[in-house]
Amino acid sequence: MSKSYDAVVIGAGSVGTPTAMYLASGGLSVLCLxxxxxxxxxxxxxxxxxxxxxxxxxxxxxxxxxSISIFSTWRDSEGDDIGWLRGGYTYVAYDQGIADLLKKILPVQRSAGLDIDWADPDKIASIVPGIRREGLLGGTWSPGDGSASPMESACAFCRKARRAGAEFRFGEAVTGMEIRGNRVAAVVTGSGRYPCGWVVNCSGSRAREVAGMAGAEVQVDPDCHEAGVTEAVERFFTPMVVDIRSIPGSANYYFYQHTTGQVVFCITPDPPIQGICTRETSEFLPLVAKRMVGLLPRLANLKVRRTWRGTYPQTPDGSPLIGRVGPENHIAALGMCGQGFMLGPGTGALVSRLITGTMRPGDSEVLAAFDPARRFGGGEALK
Incomplete structure (x- = not known):
């Protein structure tokens, strides 16, 4: 007879691994596939x-x-170095429309608890030494934001989940679900059948496919983004720099200097490149390099070590889908829109509280905003 689990988590990535960790830490028997x-x-x-x-x-x-509270305290609380650096984020403005947009949303951000302010050109130049001053109107500055290693974090979350009793079965893609009444009775792979009390769907770019196994429909469609990394050099700036000006070929781009001294960068293609192809293109590097060097000329002589391409599971409004969808015990944690790493620990903790009935004040409002059945409209201004 197959072993039964309180919860089966589908996907051991940015969202699934911390979800398994929090569920197991809450005393549930957990299997992550x-x-x-x-x-x-x-x-x-x-x-x-x-x-x-x-x-x-x-x-x-x-x-x-x-999530930031979890990342920033991880080394002290758990002993693992996950590469956390509180370097801050700055969104720079070179045209009045972007400056007006960034200033308009400041009250909303502050009311949600974010430490953020408008910085004049002199302040931005002190935060990002050598930034192009011509046309610079200022920008926002969020000193509490930062960065960490996605792989070191995933491994650290997995280790803690296992210490708490979670089981992981790798090399087992989910191929189906058994539905009885309005519940998922078991999750099926090519290697086994796993009865469960809850299913948490953290399947990333497979969101539509896996949700369909539960008889549910989710509006998640992946597109492709490319990134790159340079050689390591002595630190010369700290924050993630984000430029949301749109030009032919790209909607925005962003970059920061890693704890290793390497500069890591990414661009948002415009129009979006739909699908799940992860082959690098020849167009990416010339496009992003020109934009980065135009903003921060000191980058010009850095050697690029490699580039790569990944997928962003997108929703119509740029916000994730978190909550029940389809069968009553099927929980979605999907459509992170390329922000799964930063949303993952907070999402995992939230899903755990939902399942264990330990909701905190404010959780219901967050779940309402990310309800998979919501009516999509507008869109996140800082996707």
Whole structure:
């Protein structure tokens, strides 16, 4: 007879691994299934490591503040060095429309608990030495944001989950679910059948496919983004620098200097490149390099060591889907829109509280904002 679990988590990535960790730490018997060889081997390993609570959606601000609390205290509480660096985030403005947008959402961000302010050009120049001053109107500065290593974090969360009793089965992609009445009775892979009390779907870019196994429909469609990393050099700036000006070929780009001294960077293609292809392109590096050097000329002589491509599971409004969908015991934690790494620990803790009935004040409001059945409209201004 197959062993039964209180919860089966589908996906051992940026969201699934901390979800398994929090559920197991809450006393539940947990099985986490993933088709890859180890934790964090899907989209997680393509993340560049940025962790920000600087969003325009208040619920996302709150959830990422929870994540930052976890990342920033991990070494002291658990002993693992996950590469946390509180370097801050700055969104720079070179045209009045962007400056007005960034200033407009400041009250919303502050009301959600974010430490953020408008910085004049002199302040931005002190935060990012050598930034192009011509046309610089200022920008926002969020000193509490930061970065960490996606792979070190995934491994650390996996180790703690196992210490708490969670089981992980790698190389086992989910192939189906058994439905009885309005519940998922068991999760099925090519190697076994696993009866369960709850299913938490953290399947990333497989969201539509896996939700469909439960008879549920979710509006998640992946697109492709490319990133790169330079050689290591002595530190010359600290924050993640984000430029949301749109030009032909790209909607925005962003970069920061890692704890190792390497500069890590990414760009958002415009129009989006739909699908799950992870082959690098020849267009990416010339496009992003020109934009980065134009903003911070000191980058010009750095050698790029490698580039890579990953997927962003997108929703229509740029916010995740978290909560019940389809069968009454099927919980979605999907559609992170490329922000799964920064949202993951906060999401895992939230899902655990939902399942164990230990909700905190404010949790219901966050779940309402991310309800998979919500009516999509507008969009997150700082996707």
């Amino acid at each position: 993933d088709g890859n060889a180890s934790a964090g081997q899907g989209s997680n390993k393509c993340a560049i490591g940025g962790i920000r609570a600087t969003h325009s959606e208040p619920a996302k601000v709150r959830l990422c503040l929870d």
